[in-house]
Amino acid sequence: MNEFVKKFVAVEKPWTKQEFEAQIRGVGPVQYHDLHPFHKALHGGKLNKGQVAAWALNRYCYQEAIPRKDAAFMSRTHDRELRREWIHRVQDHDGIMPDETGGIERWLVLTDCLGLDREYVTSMKGALPATRFAVEAYVRFVVEQPLVVAAASSLTELFAPSIHRERIAGMLANYNFVNDDVMAYFKRRLSQAPRDANFTLEFVKDNAHTRELQQACVDAVRFKCDVLWAQLDALQLAYINGMIPPGAYRPDGV
Amino acid sequence: MNEFVKKFVAVEKPWTKQEFEAQIRGVGPVQYHDLHPFHKALHGGKLNKGQVAAWALNRYCYQEAIPRKDAAFMSRTHDRELRREWIHRVQDHDGIMPDETGGIERWLVLTDCLGLDREYVTSMKGALPATRFAVEAYVRFVVEQPLVVAAASSLTELFAPSIHRERIAGMLANYNFVNDDVMAYFKRRLSQAPRDANFTLEFVKDNAHTRELQQACVDAVRFKCDVLWAQLDALQLAYINGMIPPGAYRPDGV
Numbered sequence: 090m091n092e093f094v095k096k097f098v099a100v101e102k103p104w105t106k107q108e109f110e111a112q113i114r115g116v117g118p119v120q121y122h123d124l125h126p127f128h129k130a131l132h133g134g135k136l137n138k139g140q141v142a143a144w145a146l147n148r149y150c151y152q153e154a155i156p157r158k159d160a161a162f163m164s165r166t167h168d169r170e171l172r173r174e175w176i177h178r179v180q181d182h183d184g185i186m187p188d189e190t191g192g193i194e195r196w197l198v199l200t201d202c203l204g205l206d207r208e209y210v211t212s213m214k215g216a217l218p219a220t221r222f223a224v225e226a227y228v229r230f231v232v233e234q235p236l237v238v239a240a241a242s243s244l245t246e247l248f249a250p251s252i253h254r255e256r257i258a259g260m261l262a263n264y265n266f267v268n269d270d271v272m273a274y275f276k277r278r279l280s281q282a283p284r285d286a287n288f289t290l291e292f293v294k295d296n297a298h299t300r301e302l303q304q305a306c307v308d309a310v311r312f313k314c315d316v317l318w319a320q321l322d323a324l325q326l327a328y329i330n331g332m333i334p335p336g337a338y339r340p341d342g343v
Numbered sequence: 344m345n346e347f348v349k350k351f352v353a354v355e356k357p358w359t360k361q362e363f364e365a366q367i368r369g370v371g372p373v374q375y376h377d378l379h380p381f382h383k384a385l386h387g388g389k390l391n392k393g394q395v396a397a398w399a400l401n402r403y404c405y406q407e408a409i410p411r412k413d414a415a416f417m418s419r420t421h422d423r424e425l426r427r428e429w430i431h432r433v434q435d436h437d438g439i440m441p442d443e444t445g446g447i448e449r450w451l452v453l454t455d456c457l458g459l460d461r462e463y464v465t466s467m468k469g470a471l472p473a474t475r476f477a478v479e480a481y482v483r484f485v486v487e488q489p490l491v492v493a494a495a496s497s498l499t500e501l502f503a504p505s506i507h508r509e510r511i512a513g514m515l516a517n518y519n520f521v522n523d524d525v526m527a528y529f530k531r532r533l534s535q536a537p538r539d540a541n542f543t544l545e546f547v548k549d550n551a552h553t554r555e556l557q558q559a560c561v562d563a564v565r566f567k568c569d570v571l572w573a574q575l576d577a578l579q580l581a582y583i584n585g586m587i588p589p590g591a592y593r594p595d596g597v
Contacts, residue, residue: 156426157418163433164415164486169447172410172433173440179417179430186427193423232418 101300109294109303113241116310117248122317123255127325132256134263139340141264142203143328145196146338147220147320149210152196154224156182158231162239165232174288181281195274202271215338219323227316234309237296241306242313244293246286253278355554363548363557367495370564371502376571377509381579386510388517393594395518396457397582399450400592401474401574403464406450408478410436412485416493419486428542435535449528456525469592473577481570488563491550495560496567498547500540507532 104112122128130136131144159178166172184191200210209215231239253275260267297303327333328340358366376382384390385398413432420426438445454464463469485493507529514521551557581587582594 153421156423157421160414160426161418164411164418164482167407167411169407169410169437169445172414172437176430176433176437177440179426183423183426183430186431191423228418 103298103300104303106294109297109306110290112303112307113244113290113293113310114247116307116314117245120311120314120318121245121248121252122314122321123248123252125318125321125325127321127329128252130329132259132263134259137340138203138264138266140324140328141260141266142200142205142340143338144324145200145203146205146210147216147324149193149196149200150213150216150220150224151227151320152182152193153211153213154228156193158228161228161232162236165236165239171292178285181277192274192277195277199271199274202266202268214336217323217327217334217337220320223316223319223323227313230309230312235302235305237293237302238305238309240289241293241297241309243289244286244306244310245313245317246282247290249282249286250279253282357552357554358557360548363551363560364544366557366561367498367544367547367564368501370561370568371499374565374568374572375499375502375506376568376575377502377506379572379575379579381575381583382506384583386513386517388513391594392457392518392520394578394582395514395520396454396459396594397592398578399454399457400459400464401470401578403447403450403454404467404470404474404478405481405574406436406447407465407467408482410447412482415482415486416490419490419493425546432539435531446528446531449531453525453528456520456522468590471577471581471588471591474574477570477573477577481567484563484566489556489559491547491556492559492563494543495547495551495563497543498540498560498564499567499571500536501544503536503540504533507536 103109127144131141136144156179159175159182163172163175163179180189180191182192184194197207197210201207213221227242230242233239234242257272257275261269261272293306297306327337333339357363381398385395390398410433413429413436417426417429417433434443434445436446438448451461451464455461467475481496484496487493488496511526511529515523515526547560551560581591587593
């Protein structure tokens, strides 16, 4: 942004909370990853088992990053109440000692059922480099951006329940290698994601006081959509178009 | 370290676990802050209420930093089991939603009883700059050092139970403005600190594989002792010797 534009943006008056929320919610219909051809193929039953396995293996990298980015978020705030609220996100993914296994473990039930070796999955060695780059860009974003903007980047959860519902229905209907147990991750997220998203939406609306910060929050939601979209793009090229990069997972017989 | 010394250290063979543990435990008797004159004065009943208040107000900054540094630690590891174990440290200080208040809240009960305004305490505006610098140096250390070295810096907890026991007994015996409720923070730490310290000690012994890393872990314990000592030095100059810097807390009538 050049200096002239920057000043111009800075003096624009803030959106009302309602306008601001509409801007945030407006991002989903334009660029959330439920619009991606790979997503449509996945839940439409158009993929073979190897392609679903490639998706699950790559998406593991994303799951694995979530508690790290949420812990990083917590490490950045002096607000104890905010940390007390935020911590359950880490626990949703990591589980709770000694017996609650958590979302990452539920994800590994899915990769198990797809015939993938756990050590191979958790090593992340077979994941596409583009997946890892996108995921780590998200972690760095949360480490480096203003706190309210970092929080806003999780607001793609506003759009998640519908994709999870579609996915559960679509995958159960279309793939004989997928059963109810395996979809446990997504079923749990149906209740977790809206709770998190609502809290964050209120936090962001209350704390982005300038138009510039509000705009940065909307851009953060777009950025996060880019992170999700880029992961599906990489899967598309590698596992639909067949250009699997050196070292990446190759389904049997490919 | 110059290049020659560095190479020399790198080829030294690792200490056995027993030798390594002895090196770590050896730091306490030499430089843990229970040796500091201010600590001796505090638990020996030699301070007036204003001096105890200055200590509690400054020490709040340290308490407040602990969950941030522990969340930062968690954000740095890919090891889910390690995060699952570590998370209770954040909860020990922040408490757990909705009803468990946690160590920082217990600390504020202490500052309440010393007649300090909560907002003033939590703003940290009256704290000595040297306190804030020392505390933030600790947070940065945990963010920046190799993970095992970052973990080792918490091993001053090995030396904490005896100081907490002394402090409970000494403060209850010597100050009529201190009662059992107020000492709740330290009583809780009597059981929390050893559990944490034992876990960390095993983690550090298992994961510092080279002599160089082992040495860095011992140095991390020394560094942490420096962080604690520097806080008492600053209190000594300001509130024993009377050189209170501009802007810092001034007890009534000083």
